[in-house]
Amino acid sequence: MASQRAVRLSLKKPTHAVCVVGVETFVDVRSDVPNGAETFTVSGSSGVHIFILFDPTRVAAPPDKAHWPLDTTVDLTVSVDTASKALNDLKVKVSYFGQSKDHALGCSELYLTGVDISLDVDTARKGKAKRSQDDKKTWRWGPAGYGAILLVNCDRDGLGSRGLDLEDSQLTSLEDLKDMSPMVLTCDGPDKLFDNHKLVLNVPFSDSKRVGVFCARGGNSLSHYKQVLGPQHLSYEVERQPGEQKINFYVEGLTFPNADFSGLVSLSVSLVDMGTLPEVPIFTDTVAFRMAPWIMTPNTQPPLELYVCRARNRSCSVGGPSLGPDGFRDEVVGKSDSRTAAGGVVRHHGLRGPQQDEMEFGYVEAPHKSFPVVFDSPRDRGLKEFSYNKILGPDFGYVTQEIPFAGASGLDSFGNLDVSPPVTVRGKEYPLGRILIGSNFPKAGGRRMAKVVRDFLKAQQVQAPVELYSDWLSVGHVDEFLTFVPTSDQKGFRLLLASPRACLNLFREKKMEGYGKAVQFDGLEEKVKRSINELLADRSLQSDSLHVQKCIDWNREVLKRELGLTERDIVDIPQLFYLRGPYAEAFFPDMVNMVVLGKYLGIPKPYGPIINGRCCLEEKVRSLLEPLGLHCIFIDDYLSYHKLLGEIHCGTNVRRQPFSFKWWHMVP
Numbered sequence: 001m002a003s004q005r006a007v008r009l010s011l012k013k014p015t016h017a018v019c020v021v022g023v024e025t026f027v028d029v030r031s032d033v034p035n036g037a038e039t040f041t042v043s044g045s046s047g048v049h050i051f052i053l054f055d056p057t058r059v060a061a062p063p064d065k066a067h068w069p070l071d072t073t074v075d076l077t078v079s080v081d082t083a084s085k086a087l088n089d090l091k092v093k094v095s096y097f098g099q100s101k102d103h104a105l106g107c108s109e110l111y112l113t114g115v116d117i118s119l120d121v122d123t124a125r126k127g128k129a130k131r132s133q134d135d136k137k138t139w140r141w142g143p144a145g146y147g148a149i150l151l152v153n154c155d156r157d158g159l160g161s162r163g164l165d166l167e168d169s170q171l172t173s174l175e176d177l178k179d180m181s182p183m184v185l186t187c188d189g190p191d192k193l194f195d196n197h198k199l200v201l202n203v204p205f206s207d208s209k210r211v212g213v214f215c216a217r218g219g220n221s222l223s224h225y226k227q228v229l230g231p232q233h234l235s236y237e238v239e240r241q242p243g244e245q246k247i248n249f250y251v252e253g254l255t256f257p258n259a260d261f262s263g264l265v266s267l268s269v270s271l272v273d274m275g276t277l278p279e280v281p282i283f284t285d286t287v288a289f290r291m292a293p294w295i296m297t298p299n300t301q302p303p304l305e306l307y308v309c310r311a312r313n314r315s316c317s318v319g320g321p322s323l324g325p326d327g328f329r330d331e332v333v334g335k336s337d338s339r340t341a342a343g344g345v346v347r348h349h350g351l352r353g354p355q356q357d358e359m360e361f362g363y364v365e366a367p368h369k370s371f372p373v374v375f376d377s378p379r380d381r382g383l384k385e386f387s388y389n390k391i392l393g394p395d396f397g398y399v400t401q402e403i404p405f406a407g408a409s410g411l412d413s414f415g416n417l418d419v420s421p422p423v424t425v426r427g428k429e430y431p432l433g434r435i436l437i438g439s440n441f442p443k444a445g446g447r448r449m450a451k452v453v454r455d456f457l458k459a460q461q462v463q464a465p466v467e468l469y470s471d472w473l474s475v476g477h478v479d480e481f482l483t484f485v486p487t488s489d490q491k492g493f494r495l496l497l498a499s500p501r502a503c504l505n506l507f508r509e510k511k512m513e514g515y516g517k518a519v520q521f522d523g524l525e526e527k528v529k530r531s532i533n534e535l536l537a538d539r540s541l542q543s544d545s546l547h548v549q550k551c552i553d554w555n556r557e558v559l560k561r562e563l564g565l566t567e568r569d570i571v572d573i574p575q576l577f578y579l580r581g582p583y584a585e586a587f588f589p590d591m592v593n594m595v596v597l598g599k600y601l602g603i604p605k606p607y608g609p610i611i612n613g614r615c616c617l618e619e620k621v622r623s624l625l626e627p628l629g630l631h632c633i634f635i636d637d638y639l640s641y642h643k644l645l646g647e648i649h650c651g652t653n654v655r656r657q658p659f660s661f662k663w664w665h666m667v668p
Contacts, residue, residue, distance in 0.1 A: 005282060008032070009094060009108035016088060018193065020271065020283045021116040024051065024077040029094055030070055034105035037096035039067040042076060044092045048112065051077045067101055080114035083188040087113050115189030117199070119269045119285040121148035121251075122181060125664060127368040129182040136287045139264055143665045149366040150211065150253035150265070150289045153179050154373060154397035164398060166254045169232070171214060171225040175394065178369055180214070180250035181289065185238065185269055188245040196275045197282075199238040201249075203229045207265040210255045211289070215239075216248040225250070229267070238269070253291045256399060259455035263291040292364045293460035294373055294399060295663060296419040298433050299596035300486040300493050301656035306597065308652050356479065357413035357646075359387045361655040364397065365663065372655055373397035378450060379408035401452045411438055411447045415477035415650055416470060419463060421484055421493040422661075425564035431661045434563060435463045438470025438478040446471040461668040466562045472551040474583040479649045481552050481575075482559070483592045485601060488629040495559060495570045497552055498592045500545035503574035506620055507532045510611060518609030518616070520588060524638060532609055541578060541587070548577040548584050571624050574617055585645060589638055591621060593647030595654065601625065604647045605634040 006026040007017045011034065019025050029040055039062070044050050054061070055073040068074050078092055088111035095104040123132040123146045132146070139147030153165045157179070158172025165176050187199055203211060213229035215236070228236035231254075238247060257263035266288045270281035360375045376387040378401055392398040403412065410416075416438040422431045435457050440446030448471075457465050470476050481498040510518065511532050519529040535541060559565060576587035586593075589604035596602075608617030615634075622632050641651050 007110065009110060011106045011108055014109040014111055016111045016113075018197065018271070018273075018282060019078065019080045019090070019112045019114050021080055021083060021114060021118075023283065024079045025112075027076040027078055027092070027094070027110065029076050029108075030072070032108070033070060034096050034098075036098040037070060037105050038099065039069055039097045039101070041066050041068070041095045041097070042092065043095075044078065045090050047080055047082060047114070048090050048092055049079045049081065050092070051079070053077060067097060070096075078110075078112070080112060082114060083116040084112075084114040084190055084193075087190050087192050090114060113190060113193055115193060115197075115271065116186050116245075117189075117269065117271050117283055117285060118186040119267070119287050120184045120186065121287045121289065122367060123148055123287075125149065125367045125662075129184045131186075136285070137266065139288045139290050141664065141667045145664060147664075148181055148287060148289045149292055149664060150181050150251060151179050151292050151364050151366045151369060151371075152254065152256050152373075152397070152399070153212075153252040154364075154399055155179065155371060155395055156392050156398075157394045164392070166212070166252060169212075169227045169230065171222050171227075174220065174222065177214075177216075177225070177250050179371070179395075180252045181366060181368065183213070183249040183251050183267070183287070185247045185249065186245065187238070187240050187247060191242045194240055196273070198272050198274055199240060200270050200272055200281075201229055201236040201238060202268050202270065203234055204266060205234060207267075208234050210253065210261060210291070211265045211267070212252045212254055213267065214250045214252075216250060230254075251289065253289075255291070256294055256456065257291055257459040257461065259452075259459060261291075261459070263293070263459070263461070265289050265291070290664075292366050293462050293663060294362050294364060294375060294456075295432060295460070295659070296360065296362045296417075296435060296463060297656040297658065298419045298421045298493075299484045299656075300421040301659070303597045303654045303656055305655040306595070306652065307654070356415045356650050356653050357477075359391075359653060360414040360417055361653065363658045365658060367662075370658055371395040371397060372658075373399055375414070376400035377408075377412060377414045378403045378453065379410070379412040401450075401456050403450045403452055408450060409447050411449045411470070411476045412453060413475075413477060415475070415479045415646075416449060417457075418478050418482065418484075420495075420563050421486075422659075423563045423565075425562065429666070430464065431666050432462050432659055432663060435465040436478055436482075436559075437465050437467050438476055439467040440471040441469050447476055462663045462666060464668070466558065468555050468558060469551060470555075472548070472582075472584055474580060474585045475645050476583075479593050480586065480590055480647075481555065481592060483594060483596065483649070485596055485625065485628070485630060486599065488599075491569060493569075494628060495563075495565060496573050496592050497556060497570055498575035498577075498590065499552065499572035500549045500576055502572040503576050503617075504536070504542075504545060506574050506616065507536055507609075510609065510616055511536060515609065515611050515616075518611050520609055521607045522610045522615075524607050526639070527607070535576075541576065544579045544584065545576060547579065551584075573624070574620055586642070586647075588617075589642045590647045591617070593649040595648050595652040597654065599629055600631045600633060602648050602652070603632055603634050604642065605636045605638070607638065 008028045008031045053075040058073050090112040092110040095107040120129050123134050134146045157176040161172050209231045214225045215228045217224045268286040271283040272279050272281050363372045374387045374391045418436040420433040439448045483496050516533040519531050521527040573592050577584040578587050588606045594603045606617040608615040
C-alpha cells in the first residue's frame, strides 16, 4: 500500500480529494490558517471517520475533546469505509479559533469522494481470492503463514498446442484457467471519478519474465481472456466498464525458483490522477506470490503409475525360456501387474532405454490445484524426447534444466537423484524429506552433478539437498548403493545400504556350515561359476570389497547425520563389488537397485549360491525385509540391465502419490 497521502487545506476555496476505503488520508491543518489562530475543531459528514493523532507527553487532550492546539505534534487524518455514490458527497470542515472559542476566525472545507480499490489474492491459502487484513506484500511460511501461491503453468492443456501452456500468450483452453491463481480487482466508486482517474496494473521488470496475467471478461469464449501482463507487458491500463465493481484476473507462473530467482513475485494496481503532470499515483495496492516448488516423492509414497522399459538387447536365453527384447518388461509386469498399493493402480508402459536416468517424477501444488510434473534429465540418452512428447499433456507438467558449455556427465542422470522420507534432524523437521545427490568426494576433483541442476533442486527450498559420495562407482549413481523402503512400524521406513561386509560375512557363515562348494551365478550359462570357497580366497576381491565398504561407510555417516538416522534405521543388504581401474562395479546384480511398489519390492535376482534348493542371498534379504511387512520379488535383469551396468531401478520409474502435507506449512 502507498505511503500516507497528504491533503493541504485552503481558507479561500474548498479542497477536493479522493479517499480510498480503509486508507487514512493525512489532512494538513497548518498550511493555511487565519492570523491569531491557536486551536482548531473538526466535523464531518456521516461515513467519514476522523482521527486526531497527538503525542500525550507533549500535548494534553483538550477538556472538551474538540478544540485542539495547532501544535506540530497534533495531526488530523480521515478515512471512509464505503465507496461514494457521487463525486464529493462527503464533507470535512475544519474551523480555526483564537483565544475566544465562541467565534471561528475562519474555516476550510474538504470534499471527499470515497473509492474502494483493492487487489486481492488467495492470501489465506483456501483456494479463493478474498479480501484480507494480512500484509499482502509479505509472504510467510509456516502453519500460521499467509500469502498467495502460483503454479508454474508447465503442462499442456490446449489440444492444438505444441509446447507448454506458459509459452502461449493467448489462452488455448479454458481448462488452463484451473492451473492459474485467481486475482480480483475491486474498483467501486462513482463512474465520473474514472473520467480523470485510471487504474493501472504493474509488474516489476525483474518479475515480468516469471509471471503472466490474464484479464477475464466473462463468457466461455477464449477471446474473453486476454494476457495483460507478462514478458512483453509491464503495465496494463484497466478497461473498467461503467458500474463495474470487480474485475477478475488469472495469474500463471512462468519459471520455477532457481539460483537467480527466490520464487517471490509481486503485482500491483495504482489509482492514477490523470489531471496532474506528470500523472501521479494516489494509491497503490501490492500483492505477493510465491512460486510453488517442484517436489520429489520418496519410495514411501504409494505408487500410482509404473513405467517399465523394454530391454535394449536382442533376444537372449536366461537358463530357461527365451526372453525377447521385451523380456525384462514382461518379467517386471508379470510380477507387478497384480500388485497394488494403498489403492493405487499400477500401470506399465513399453519403452526402450534407461528410464530412471532420463526422468524423475514429482509434482507441484497450490491450494486450488495440484498436478504431476516430470523433471527431464539433461543427460539425454535413449529416451531423449519421451518426457516432452509422451508425458507432457493436460495436468501433467514438464521441466528441465539445460547444461551450458560442456555436455552432461553420467552423474547428471537421475539414477543419481533420490529423496528420503520425511525426517527430523536435531529438532529440525523436513516433512517432505531431503533430496540426495551423488557427487565427488568433498574437496577433491572428479565427477559431480551439473551446477544448474544442483542449483535448481536447492532453490525449491522444501527438500534441502544433501550431497553424497558416489564418484567411486563406474556409473556413479546413488541408487547403486542405497534405497528407502516403507515399513509399517512407527519409524515408517528403512534405509537399505549395499554392504560387501554383510555379503562376505554371509559367505563365511555358509562356508562354516559346510556349503563352501556352493557356487555364485548358479543358473546363469553365460557366467563363470565361482564357489564360496573361491570367492573368500580371492585377495583382489577382498581388497576391492574393503575399499567399497569404506566408501559406503563414509556415506553411511553422512546419511545418519543429515537424516537423523540411527543404526536401527539402516538395513545392510549383501552385495559384492569389484574395481575396474579406479571405479567399482557390482559383482552380481545389485539388489538395492530395486523398484519399490508399496510393500512389494522388485529386486534384481542375484543368482547366489544355492543351498538346500534356495539362493542364500535371496533368503538373507527375505529374512531382513519380510519381518518389516515387505514382500520380496526377485526379477531376472542380468542380461537386460546388469551387464549394461544397470539394474531394475534403472529400467523402471514410478509416479507416486503427492504428500498430504502442504509444503507452505513448513519453515525451510
